Amino acid sequence: MTHTDRSSSPDAAGHEAAARKDFLREKVAQDVASGRFGRPIHTRFPPEPNGFLHIGHAKSICLNFGIAREFAGLCNLRLDDTNPTTEDVRYVDAIRHDVRWLGFVWDEEHFASDYFERLYDIAEGLVRAGKAYVDSQDEETIRAGRGTVTTPGTPGPFRDRTVDENLDLLRRMRAGEFPDGAHVLRARIDLAHPNMLMRDPLLLRIRHAAHYRRGTAWCVYPLYDFAHGLSDAFEGITHSLCTLEFKDNRELYDWLVREAGFDPPPEQTEFARLELDYTVLSKRKLLRLVTEGHVGGWDDPRMPTLAGLRRRGVTPEAIRAFADRIGVARSDARIELATFEHAVRDDLNMRVPRVLAVVRPLKLVLTNYPEGKVETLDAPLYPHDVPKTGSRPLPFSRELWIDREDFMEEPLKKFFRLAPGREVRLRYGYLVTCTGVLMNDAGEIVEVHATYDPATRGGDAPDGRRVQGTIHWVSAPQALDCELRLYDRLFSAPEPDALAEEGDFLAALNPNSLVTVRGAKVEPSVAVDPPGSRYQFERTGYFISDPVDSRAGALVFNRTVALRDSWAKVKDK
RNA sequence: UGGCCCUUCGUCCAACGGCAGGACAGCGGACUUUGGAUCCGUUAAUGGUGGUUCGAAUCCACCAGGGCCAACCA
Numbered sequence: 001m002t003h004t005d006r007s008s009s010p011d012a013a014g015h016e017a018a019a020r021k022d023f024l025r026e027k028v029a030q031d032v033a034s035g036r037f038g039r040p041i042h043t044r045f046p047p048e049p050n051g052f053l054h055i056g057h058a059k060s061i062c063l064n065f066g067i068a069r070e071f072a073g074l075c076n077l078r079l080d081d082t083n084p085t086t087e088d089v090r091y092v093d094a095i096r097h098d099v100r101w102l103g104f105v106w107d108e109e110h111f112a113s114d115y116f117e118r119l120y121d122i123a124e125g126l127v128r129a130g131k132a133y134v135d136s137q138d139e140e141t142i143r144a145g146r147g148t149v150t151t152p153g154t155p156g157p158f159r160d161r162t163v164d165e166n167l168d169l170l171r172r173m174r175a176g177e178f179p180d181g182a183h184v185l186r187a188r189i190d191l192a193h194p195n196m197l198m199r200d201p202l203l204l205r206i207r208h209a210a211h212y213r214r215g216t217a218w219c220v221y222p223l224y225d226f227a228h229g230l231s232d233a234f235e236g237i238t239h240s241l242c243t244l245e246f247k248d249n250r251e252l253y254d255w256l257v258r259e260a261g262f263d264p265p266p267e268q269t270e271f272a273r274l275e276l277d278y279t280v281l282s283k284r285k286l287l288r289l290v291t292e293g294h295v296g297g298w299d300d301p302r303m304p305t306l307a308g309l310r311r312r313g314v315t316p317e318a319i320r321a322f323a324d325r326i327g328v329a330r331s332d333a334r335i336e337l338a339t340f341e342h343a344v345r346d347d348l349n350m351r352v353p354r355v356l357a358v359v360r361p362l363k364l365v366l367t368n369y370p371e372g373k374v375e376t377l378d379a380p381l382y383p384h385d386v387p388k389t390g391s392r393p394l395p396f397s398r399e400l401w402i403d404r405e406d407f408m409e410e411p412l413k414k415f416f417r418l419a420p421g422r423e424v425r426l427r428y429g430y431l432v433t434c435t436g437v438l439m440n441d442a443g444e445i446v447e448v449h450a451t452y453d454p455a456t457r458g459g460d461a462p463d464g465r466r467v468q469g470t471i472h473w474v475s476a477p478q479a480l481d482c483e484l485r486l487y488d489r490l491f492s493a494p495e496p497d498a499l500a501e502e503g504d505f506l507a508a509l510n511p512n513s514l515v516t517v518r519g520a521k522v523e524p525s526v527a528v529d530p531p532g533s534r535y536q537f538e539r540t541g542y543f544i545s546d547p548v549d550s551r552a553g554a555l556v557f558n559r560t561v562a563l564r565d566s567w568a569k570v571k572d573k
Numbered sequence: 574u575g576g577c578c579c580u581u582c583g584u585c586c587a588a589c590g591g592c593a594g595g596a597c598a599g600c601g602g603a604c605u606u607u608g609g610a611u612c613c614g615u616u617a618a619u620g621g622u623g624g625u626u627c628g629a630a631u632c633c634a635c636c637a638g639g640g641c642c643a644a645c646c647a
C-alpha cells in the first residue's frame with residue numbers, strides 16, 4: 001500500500017502545480033526557470049504579533065508556504081515585531097500554533113526584533129552616506145512638512161545637518177539620552193516626491209517602552225518600511241509576497257535594499273487581500289470586538305480567526321481547499337460566504353460520522369408500541385455515498401423526541417414531514433403514521449401520537465410502499481440532554497467595513513449570531529467521545545463538541561455550518 | 574485634486590492577438606432511508622468610446638467606476 005502512495009503523490013503534486021496558474025506562480029516559475037537567484041526560492045510569512053491570525057492570513061500562509069513547497073523552496077516564519085507598544089508573546093504563541101494547525105512547517109523562525117542592531121548599523125551607514133538625517137521637529141510639524149497628496153512637502157530646518165552632527169544625535173538617540181518624540185531618523189530622498197512614502201520617510205523613532213522580547217534594552221525602534229525589506233534581505237528571501245495596499249511601499253523597499261547593497265535584492269510582489277462577506281478582517285476591528293466584549297474572545301466561534309474557526313469545527317483542510325478555490329489575483333476580491341461554507345461542508349461531508357440529535361424537542365408517542373420495551377437498532381455512521389464504514393447501537397422505544405419543525409398540524413404545500421394522517425419514516429427506525437396530538441390548556445401541542453408499523457423495522461416497507469419524508473428522532477428515555485450553540489454570521493451587513501462612519505461597523509453586528517439552545521437531545525452514543533469530536537446531526541448541520549466547555553454529563557455542541565436547506569427555499573415561496 | 578493600481582457571468586478565478594472556460598451561487602431534472610450528498614442539464618460576463626490589426630477580453634488613447642497612499646501602525 002505504501003508502494004501506491006509513493007508512486008501517486010509526486011504525480012499528484014506535479015498536477016497540482018501545473019493546474020494552478022496564478023500570476024504569482026507564473027512569476028516564480030519564470031524566476032526558477034531563468035535561475036535568477038541562483039538558489040532555491042525563499043518566501044516568508046511575516047505577521048506582527050499584535051493579534052490573532054484570521055482567514056485572510058490563511059490565504060497568505062497558503063500562498064507563501066504553498067509556493068515554496070511547489071517550487072522546492074523554503075518558507076520562513078517571521079514575527080514582524082517592531083512596535084513594542086502593541087505586541088505580546090501571547091500572540092507569538094498563538095501565531096505559531098495556528099500556522100502549524102493549518103498544516104505548515106516553516107524552515108526558519110525569525111524575529112524582526114533580532115535585527116535591531118543590524119538595522120541600526122545600516123542607519124549609521126545611511127547617515128554617513130548622506131542618505132539619512134536626524135529630524136528634531138515634532139510629529140505634527142513633520143506631518144505638515146510632508147505636504148499632501150496634491151501638494152509637495154517642504155524641507156524642514158534640520159534636513160541639512162552635517163554628517164557628524166547626525167551621527168552624534170543618532171548615537172545619543174540609541175543611548176537613550178532623549179525622550180520619546182524628541183528626534184527621529186529620516187531617509188533623505190525627496191520631499192516633493194509624487195509617492196508620499198518617498199517624502200523623507202521615517203526610519204527610526206524613540207520609544208522608551210518595554211519590548212516583549214528586548215525588554216528595555218532598546219529604545220530606537222525601526223518603522224515597518226525600514227525593517228521589512230531589509231529583514232527579507234537578511235534572510236535571503238527571494239519573493240516577498242504581500243497585499244495590494246503595500247504597492248506604494250515597494251519603491252521605498254527597493255530604495256532601502258539597494259542602498260544597503262543587497263544584490264540580487266529580494267523582490268516584493270503584491271496580491272489582493274481576502275475580503276469575506278458578513279465579517280471583518282482587520283486586526284484593529286477584531287481586537288475591538290474582543291476588548292469591548294462583543295464576542296467571547298479571539299477564539300469565539302463567530303470570529304473569522306483561525307482560533308475561532310477551529311473552535312467552530314472548521315478543519316484546516318477546508319480552509320486550505322477554500323484558499324485554493326478562490327485563487328489569487330491583483331483585483332480586490334470579496335468572497336461570498338457561500339463559497340466558504342461550501343468548502344467547509346465539502347470537507348466535513350466526507351469525514352464526519354452521522355448522529356441523531358433533536359434541536360427543539362417535541363414528544364412523539366407510538367401508541368401501539370409496547371410500554372417499557374427498548375430495541376437496539378444498528379445504525380450506520382456514514383451514508384451510502386461516503387466511503388467509510390462503521391455503525392453504532394441506537395435505542396428505540398415507545399416515547400421519542402422529534403424536532404418541532406418536523407410536525408405541522410396544518411401542513412404547508414410540499415411539506416413532506418409529519419402531520420395528522422401522514423406517514424413518515426423515522427430514520428433507521430420504523431414507518432409511523434400520525435394519529436393525533438395532545439394539547440395543553442393553552443392550546444399548544446405537547447405530544448404527537450402515532451402508530452408504528454412493526455413490519456418496517458430499519459425503515460423499509462416490505463410491501464414497497466414509499467413515504468416522502470424521513471425525519472430524525474431520539475429515544476426519550478436514553479436521550480442525552482445537551483446545549484447547542486447555533487452560530488450564524490457575525491454581521492448582518494455583507495460589508496460591515498463599508499458602513500458610513502468608521503467605527504460603526506459595530507452597528508451591523510448580528511444580534512442573532514449566537515442562539516443558545518438548552519435542553520436539546522442527542523443520542524447516547526456520543527456520551528464517551530472526547531471534546532472536539534465532530535458530527536453531522538442528520539438533517540440539521542455539522543457540529544463539534546465544544547473543545548472548551550463540553551464535558552461528559554454537560555455536553556455542548558457548536559454548529560459549524562448548517563446543512564443546505566432546500567426546504568427553506570420552498571417554504572418561503 | 575497628485576501618484577500608483579484595478580475593471581471578464583450575481584461572486585471568485587481562467588483565457589497571455591485566433592471558438593470567452595471553470596468553480597461557487599441560482600434555476601430545472603434524475604437519484605435518494607438526510608428536503609444532505611451525488612449525477613445531468615441550464616441561466617449568466619469582457620464598464621464605455623475611439624484607434625491599431627485579417628482578427629482585440631488581450632495592444633494603444635481617452636472617458637467612467639472602484640481601490641491604495643498625506644500614523645513616530647503594519
